[in-house]
Amino acid sequence: ERGSVFNIYSSHFNKNNWNKGEIVKSLQSDNFCFQPTIAPNGNFMIFSFATNDNPDDADLWLAIRDNKNEWGNLIKLDELNSNGAEITPFLASDDTLYFSSNGFNGKGGFDIYISVNIDGVWQKPRPVTELNTEFDESDFTLIDAHTAIFSSNRPNGKGGLDLWLTHLEAPTYTNFPTSINLSSLVTDINLISFRNFIYFTNYDDYFKTLPNVELADNLSKIYNDSIFIQPQILEIHLNVNDMSESDSLNLSLQINNQSYKIEQCTVLNYPKIINIDLNKYIQTNNLPDSIVFSAEIVDKPSIPKKQIDFNVFKSQKEKLEEVKINNVNYNVYLLPLPKEINEESLDKNLKNLEILKKQITTKKKVIIESSHTFSLSENQTIRNWCEKKISEIKDLNFQKGIFPTLNKYLQNKEFNYLLIFIQN
Structure with missing residues (x-):
């Protein structure tokens, strides 16, 4: 049973x-x-x-x-x-x-x-x-x-x-053979890389020089990278015993093979807490595999330096840029335009517009924003051209100032373009 x-x-x-x-x-x-x-x-x-x-x-x-x-x-x-x-x-x-x-x-x-x-x-x-x-x-x-x-x-x-x-007790210091003691409540450092991107077409030589671009035959990607560091502030507990007043300490942070001097200080007023803002030392384009904090007495090589090796965990999340307009979410696409604006020059870009149109269904809302580089008459020419070439989209609107953070992608480069926001 x-x-x-x-x-x-x-x-x-x-x-x-x-x-x-x-x-x-x-x-x-x-x-x-x-x-x-x-x-x-x-x-x-x-x-x-x-x-x-x-x-x-x-x-x-x-x-x-x-x-x-x-x-x-x-x-x-x-x-x-x-x-x-x-x-x-x-x-x-x-x-x-x-x-x-x-x-x-x-x-x-x-x-x-x-x-x-x-x-x-x-x-x-x-x-x-x-x-x-x-x-x-x-x-x-x-x-x-x-x-x-x-x-x-x-x-x-x-x-x-x-x-x-x-x-859970605060760190305690063990009497090592030397007089420097280091400890930290943290053993692991988590690095989460966020890679937001927008699609673009018709790339020119400028795009090829950007470090944050992934080129493809149809839709290429341009990235805006950011990083979340946990913890952002690294707290190190430092104690020094039986040192003379004339001695001083070098405190440094080593990230991969690059060493950064945190401070040089005398041995008075210990124990003390060192707070290190990791955002100052970790870059989005070069996430470290190792992070080490060390302390050593200046000009006394006979006393080994002390160090703490931290475990580094890295992860990455990639996402198509999303903008909320009137409580509706849109994805962002970039269409570079020629310097001279007329219907003939715009038609030369028709192939690239067709690539973007594949991302649109007739049921989706589409909003278009032109760069600030155009005159009123050029904006009207662009608007007429878009309404003609995307005539199957019934819910097509033109607005300004929707995506002010574009410069984070383009590194403040000014040129003619259209931003096309497609409802997701």
Whole structure:
């Protein structure tokens, strides 16, 4: 006879009482579905799932809440699962997950792991080494930003799995053989590159010189790159012991093979905190693979310098530029025009206009903006030409000042062009 299984239930708090639990039907299973954790934003949950045939191999799954407040779109989190069991997930934030596993060759039994979601991808789980032992650790839960509880069957408990309390402490300094001590609360630096682009046609020699252009036969791309750095401010804790007042320190940041001097300071007034704005040193066109902070005593090579090597995680997101006009989203296309404006010269650009017309359906709205380089009569000539050549578009409008950030793409180059905004 089939034994009991786990399923996920929900209950509502009403008039100071919890209602009778009801099974979440969209997740109901004849297998083991258990230990759900819901993201703080309420949009998704992560839970453990195991089959009756192999109950010791529980995996983590994700379910998304739809606009009807139902859970569905189940996704198996293969990047977090192993050949062992992944259990007791806990979402500390929308992008930070703690869970326990016995499948990653940890210290012993079940260990606690953490994974961060960067740009939609869960990163490789990392063990929480401060808490893990050769015994079992699981059920990690944050009480506040600095306090957590977890369960463990380690010695000196009451027996079986006991609850243990842990606190996140400020960095402590260990007495190294030398007198310089460095530490940081941060070990990982996340670099997310955002590559917004617009399509353009009929490129000339100027476009070929731009570093942010990807040329193609029909629609080429011109990029506006930006970067999000997490954390943006790197906080370094520095302490110096038993140094003479005449000594000074060189503090530097090395990004790949380039070294930047942060400051040179005396050894007085320690310990101190060094705050480094990484936006000053990391460029969008050259994302680093390594970041190292170091401190050394000037003119004393016998005392080795101290350094902190940070883990660098890079990801990239590319997106066609989007502009909102009257609460409608449009994609941006660029059509360079000749210096002399008349119907004959414009007709020479007809092939490129036809390329853009392939992006348009008769049901889409189209807005056209001409560059500020045209006179009133030239603007009227362009308008007449567009209405004639795109006559199948019934909802065609002409406006000004829609896309003031174009110079970020063109590096302040002035020439004749049309911006064509196509409803997406």
